[in-house]
Amino acid sequence: MTIEMDQKALWSCSYGLYIVASCHEGKANGQVANTVFQVSAEPPRIAVAINKENYTHELIEKSGVLSISVLAVDTPMKFIGRFGFRTGRDLDKFEGVETMEGNQGCPCVTENAVSIFEAKVFDSVDVGTHTVYVADVTSGKVLSDKEPMTYATYHQMKGRAPASAPTYQGPTPEKAPTYRGPESEKKD
Amino acid sequence: MTIEMDQKALWSCSYGLYIVASCHEGKANGQVANTVFQVSAEPPRIAVAINKENYTHELIEKSGVLSISVLAVDTPMKFIGRFGFRTGRDLDKFEGVETMEGNQGCPCVTENAVSIFEAKVFDSVDVGTHTVYVADVTSGKVLSDKEPMTYATYHQMKGRAPASAPTYQGPTPEKAPTYRGPESEKKD
Numbered sequence: 540m541t542i543e544m545d546q547k548a549l550w551s552c553s554y555g556l557y558i559v560a561s562c563h564e565g566k567a568n569g570q571v572a573n574t575v576f577q578v579s580a581e582p583p584r585i586a587v588a589i590n591k592e593n594y595t596h597e598l599i600e601k602s603g604v605l606s607i608s609v610l611a612v613d614t615p616m617k618f619i620g621r622f623g624f625r626t627g628r629d630l631d632k633f634e635g636v637e638t639m640e641g642n643q644g645c646p647c648v649t650e651n652a653v654s655i656f657e658a659k660v661f662d663s664v665d666v667g668t669h670t671v672y673v674a675d676v677t678s679g680k681v682l683s684d685k686e687p688m689t690y691a692t693y694h695q696m697k698g699r700a701p702a703s704a705p706t707y708q709g710p711t712p713e714k715a716p717t718y719r720g721p722e723s724e725k726k727d
Numbered sequence: 728m729t730i731e732m733d734q735k736a737l738w739s740c741s742y743g744l745y746i747v748a749s750c751h752e753g754k755a756n757g758q759v760a761n762t763v764f765q766v767s768a769e770p771p772r773i774a775v776a777i778n779k780e781n782y783t784h785e786l787i788e789k790s791g792v793l794s795i796s797v798l799a800v801d802t803p804m805k806f807i808g809r810f811g812f813r814t815g816r817d818l819d820k821f822e823g824v825e826t827m828e829g830n831q832g833c834p835c836v837t838e839n840a841v842s843i844f845e846a847k848v849f850d851s852v853d854v855g856t857h858t859v860y861v862a863d864v865t866s867g868k869v870l871s872d873k874e875p876m877t878y879a880t881y882h883q884m885k886g887r888a889p890a891s892a893p894t895y896q897g898p899t900p901e902k903a904p905t906y907r908g909p910e911s912e913k914k915d
Contacts, residue, residue: 553875580905679735
């Protein structure tokens with residue numbers, strides 16, 4: 540029996556929700572991402588997939604450094620939307636947001652974060668629309684004992700928020716590597 | 728202020744729980760993994776980190792193909808242990824386990840699986856103890872509408888299981904890229 544190609548099979552993979560930030564020559568930006576994974580313990584290394592069109596991708600390409608904030612389960616949708624739908628090329632996404640300057644000189648978002656860590660790019664793979672960065676973790680700090688937000692929980696919360704709410708904004712779904720297509724958005 | 732290096736910051740990353748299988752020239756093996764993630768939607772590509780010491784790693788290196796089963800939240804610990812602690816070099820891990828032969832000729836574990844998909848290696852990154860494989864998804868099938876098992880839930884369940892139970896076996900933690908060290912095991 541041949542197995543068909545049903546992309547829905549991929550939807551049951553589990554993810555967290557993160558803000559990935561970077562900076563270069565005085566410019567900084569951050570974006571929502573769900574594809575952050577630890578890939579080795581000794582030395583501590585992580586992998587993250589970032590869309591090539593995103594400003595954060597440009598900054599990581601130039602500087603080779605990034606910071607990651609693990610979002611808490613009670614992170615407001617509005618906060619996630621701030622780092623999701625809009626581009627940091629035209630505005631400072633960090634304005635009014637609690638951050639601390641990391642050892643690498645880039646902002647680490649501490650607001651709504653369970654933990655933060657910094658990383659330096661070790662290698663990367665061009666996977667088409669996205670680049671998978673493998674990076675050495677250079678610092679880490681636990682900020683809270685709250686549960687982390689999972690991608691599944693985020694989708695549930697997004698589904699409950701009224702689509703007409705002017706404050707409602709989710710992460711740019713069409714740029715996510717796990718984008719489920721317009722039809723699936725209605726089901727979330 | 729300098730950010731120290733607290734590896735616990737990485738523990739709040741979220742993962743699912745999977746069986747990754749491969750085969751080569753009549754030999755097949757599968758292992759538990761938590762680091763499976765989708766890295767692009769068009770074309771559908773995934774990444775997975777596999778410990779170089781594992782037999783499954785050897786088979787993927789030789790054949791370039793793998794299958795992934797997304798485990799359901801109610802997967803028994805004993806089933807997970809079957810694919811975790813033991814090496815497939817000495818025994819057939821698939822004996823008595825429900826599988827189907829995939830299009831690539833390797834077994835896909837269907838027992839306790841929410842979905843299965845097959846993938847062909849596209850690129851890889853040597854990250855030290857592990858290899859991160861980036862692979863094109865070639866087939867996919869949804870098997871159940873159950874919730875997927877998350878790595879967090881697995882750790883909770885493992886904590887509740889009596890350590891003295893002869894049937895109790897978890898995935899080889901010291902080989903996981905997200906290994907938390909002997910001290911942390913006591914806290915799980």
